[in-house]
Amino acid sequence: ARLLSGADVGIIGFGDLGRALNRLLSGFRTRTKVFDPWLPPSILIDNGVEPASLDEVLSTSDFIFVVASVTSENQGFLGADAFAGMRKGAAFILLSRAGVVDFPALMAAVKSGHIVAASDVFPEEPLARDHPVRALPGFLRSAHRAGALDIAFKRMGDMVLEDMDLIDRDLPPLRSKRAERETVSRMRSKPADRN
Known part of the structure; x- marks a missing residue:
């Protein structure tokens, strides 16, 4: 050990x-x-x-x-x-x-x-x-469930709303990121034609 x-x-x-x-x-x-x-x-x-x-x-x-x-x-x-x-x-x-x-x-x-x-x-x-x-x-x-708590889902929703508020005020979001076509095309779970 x-x-x-x-x-x-x-x-x-x-x-x-x-x-x-x-x-x-x-x-x-x-x-x-x-x-x-x-x-x-x-x-x-x-x-x-x-x-x-x-x-x-x-x-x-x-x-x-x-x-x-x-x-x-x-x-x-x-x-x-x-x-x-x-x-x-x-x-x-x-x-x-x-x-x-x-x-x-x-x-x-x-x-x-x-x-x-x-x-x-x-x-x-x-x-x-x-x-x-x-x-x-x-x-x-172990199960892949670290974030699967009611309070975690609520916090995720709050973070999305906070970023949307910033975007509405023409400010950069804190957590949301722009999906670059080249990066998305490399991601196995996100086909580039759906970006």
């Missing part, structure tokens, strides 16, 4: 979720490296993290948090080679979408004892009662 305090941490993906995670980790005084091929290094440095290659994040981290969106380019990109390149005993924490991971390869890496893993997302949801990951030692599972 490893302590998060003072650990070497890797984050794969540094959008809103990755940045929020980084803020949460700051109290643990981690040494954090980030791989995000869509962002310039200056944004990572400005957020107090070290830009790194995927191989560097995988090979130097005690904890790896995956918060990357699924695109047509990165589906299943974390596979057997990625897991083999991780430190022995490292923890792989999948928090975004299962589509970025070769799930059978992840399970094999955990089964071999090379790494441990945790995930709240799976290739098929709900997870079948007889899915082998349910009986896999070293693999912590």
Whole structure:
């Protein structure tokens, strides 16, 4: 077992979720490296993290948090080679979408004892009662429901209304973002012709 305090941490993906995670980790005084091929290094440095290659994040981290969106380019990109390149005993924490991971390869890496893993997302949801990951030692599972509370849904609605009010007053929204056609076309779940 490893302590998060003072650990070497890797984050794969540094959008809103990755940045929020980084803020949460700051109290643990981690040494954090980030791989995000869509962002310039200056944004990572400005957020107090070290830009790194995927191989560097995988090979130097005690904890790896995956918060990357699924695109047509990165589906299943974390596979057997990625897991083999991780430190022995490292923890792989999948928090975004299962589509970025070769799930059978992840399970094999955990089964071999090379790494441990945790995930709240799976290739098929709900997870079948007889899915082998349910009986896999070293693999912590949870439902993907962190925001599924009545108060969270109300707050999401309030945030939308706040942004709409700002837009009505010709001010920039705090949370809403313009969907760039090129970015949307790369997102697996959002076809560009519907933008």
